[in-house]
Amino acid sequence: MKLIATAIMTMMLCGSAWAQGSAAAGSAGTAATGGTSASSIGAGATTSGPGGNASALGMGASAAGGHAMSRSAVHGNNNLNGQAMAQAHEGGTFSKSHTVCHDGSGSVDCRTKSMAHEPGSAPVKSTSSGSATVPR
């Protein structure tokens, strides 16, 4: 089967930063092939101090091309768990990206996995992660 589009582009990104009493980290990824694309992202922050812990977490996802679908959610109170997922497919060609973040208890950890695939070609997979921990 002849591929109409052969360009497959996957970009992954992760990052983390920390300082005493606080931590912030995030990760993101995107994958695209054959007119489909999917991206997901997560970023979180947490602080620990005499007054207790405070955390915030934001997640996002987008997809385009063919049948596109995205979902995102954050659950929890002091320990936050977030997920963002995007997927687009057209026939056997698809792109998808999934980010999971855990935020709380003095650390932030985000991981993203992305994959693009066209029939007749090997899937292109990428993973990235970003994590930060409040210094003890």
Add this chain to the structure above:
Amino acid sequence: MTHRIALAGLVLTLASGPALAQASVDVTAGNLHGSAQAGALQRQAPSQRLAKGPRTDDCNSRGVTVRSGNGSSSASASVSTSPGGSSVVAGGGSPGSRTEYFGCNRPDHPQNDNRSQR
């Protein structure tokens, strides 16, 4: 209808301010952007303490901003997609946090889609 997301930009910026015990992160992938800030930010103006995404009523764009109750942590995510695409954001925080949605996820937006909101 265009079914392609621009995948040109990929930027990672990390910054921390040891003097104020701060930590921050900005992540961008294509047309998605996220940021988070944590630490002793009280010396900054309120507008600088809050991780914000772009405010827009464009239904191809949406975002969320979360700020902890004591203002020490904030995070945001904003996404956009081409017409016909799918995008979603979600946010949450520790007890006392404030979560604000904007763009298509703004609660009073006429084309609001609340399926993914808490």
